[in-house]
Amino acid sequence: MDGNLSPTNLEYYEDMFKLQSYATFPSSSLNEDGRQTLVLDSTIFHPQGGGQPSDKGSISNPQFKFIVEDVRSKDKIVYHYGHFEDSSKDENIEKGAQVLLTVDEGRRKLNSRLHSAGHLLDICVRNVGWDHLEPGKAYHFPDGPFVEYKGAVPQNELQSKPKELELEASKLISEGGKVSVSILPYDKASELCGGSLPDYIPKTLIQVFAFAYIAAERNKTLTKCQLEMPWFLRLSFAAV
Incomplete structure (x- = not known):
């Protein structure tokens, strides 16, 4: 993971009922537990905290779909944990690409x-x-x-x-x-x-x-x- 990442813009502070949004994809990595991690410049996914579980949903564009299974915040950076629907896509995402964020409304x-x-x-x-x-x-x-x-x-x-x-x-x-x-x-x-x-x-x-x-x-x-x-x-x- 890039150590020079900027703090994530927390869109849910601006609109707490927003379930879809666009963001820019700057970085990804493979976690020690095997989960893939995506970091975006902005997010509507609420991390776990305050006694409340995180949002789930998806991050996608025409080239891939990433299933968000867990979200955590550390040092003002939000980490989206999950997996790609097509595992061959995990190393071929263009940094700076625009992605669509979709939060699971029911959850x-x-x-x-x-x-x-x-x-x-x-x-x-x-x-x-x-x-x-x-x-x-x-x-x-x-x-x-x-x-x-x-x-x-x-x-x-x-x-x-x-x-x-x-x-x-x-x-x-x-x-x-x-x-x-x-x-x-x-x-x-x-x-x-x-x-x-x-x-x-x-x-x-x-x-x-x-x-x-x-x-x-x-x-x-x-x-x-x-x-x-x-x-x-x-x-x-x-x-x-």
Whole structure:
């Protein structure tokens, strides 16, 4: 990989709902694990980070199609990992060629809803009287998403509060409140929502749909509750 690469222009900061764009191809390499890596001057692919998985999709032009399986960011450069549909193309790409970027819309929407559901949960937790809990680690992956909170919850409230959480979430979702995103200094973002803001989120809470409480467990320092969004996921949160 060229060590003189410039920082990648992050187009998803400019338009978080953009699913296709063009970029210039400056460099590629073969990773130690056998995956091919492409670096572009600009990207709409959101890297893994903030508790959220990366986008997937494709990078193509008339000469080749590259399947994007994973995206990571390091030192302001975004690396697109994957493979060429035709393996003979991997050494014949002209540097400086224009390529078309296409993000998998279904995965983008799923990631967006999962991440936004976590932030919606933060609001519900405060609204039902658990405002002493401080949001911590979040995991917005489909295979068992959760949010951890610092603070203890009394055992009896684990029995009484779940329905309140479910009703509060349903109310906020049904109201269809607008969801907005801002690019803020980290400290300000932490002050507002207990962590960094997502880079893209649904336009309204209606797009999050519903979730329902299904389980809880606790010890002296950990309260773990699991929620279910019936249409596609289970969402957990814990108070640590």
